[in-house]
Amino acid sequence: MIRYLFICLSLLCSAPAFSINPPQDRQKELRNMLKHDCGSCHGLTLKGGLGPPLLASRLVNKTNDYLIATIQNGRKGTAMPPWKSFISVDETRWLVQELLKKPVERTLVH
Numbered sequence: 001m002i003r004y005l006f007i008c009l010s011l012l013c014s015a016p017a018f019s020i021n022p023p024q025d026r027q028k029e030l031r032n033m034l035k036h037d038c039g040s041c042h043g044l045t046l047k048g049g050l051g052p053p054l055l056a057s058r059l060v061n062k063t064n065d066y067l068i069a070t071i072q073n074g075r076k077g078t079a080m081p082p083w084k085s086f087i088s089v090d091e092t093r094w095l096v097q098e099l100l101k102k103p104v105e106r107t108l109v110h
């Protein structure tokens with residue numbers, strides 16, 4: 001009994017507080033997608049094109065939920081397509097964190 005409790009506790013404690021980061025390989029794919037797919041509209045360095053710039057300085061004032069919803073569902077009536085059939089909510093959250101935490105130029109170099 002004590003042993004099971006212990007296993008449960010260690011599982012709980014090892015679970016990250018917010019989201020689970022995608023595995024390393026998937027992170028690479030997602031960074032590639034950001035560059036090539038998102039970059040085709042938002043610019044290769046994400047400084048803007050058909051779509052607005054996705055620079056951290058521009059996104060920092062918007063909520064995570066709003067950005068995640070935009071990426072998952074797209075924006076009706078604009079060129080921004082929905083991505084939910086390609087990336088999960090957790091992966092989208094990770095992408096948004098990537099966009100926000102680093103200077104964009106560094107995000108794109110692997």
Ligand code: HEC
Binds near residue numbers: 080081
């Ligand atoms: C076919 C062109 C196109 C592609 C591809 C595209 N976007 Fe967009 N995106 C747009 C446009 C256009 C808008 C502006 C929509 C509007 O006017 O509200 C936009 C808006 C956004 C916004 C909201 C920005 C803001 O300041 O509110 C985010 C975030 C975003 N895109 C992320 C992405 C990501 C991440 C990808 C790749 C997974 C991607 N987009 C791919 C065209 C595109």
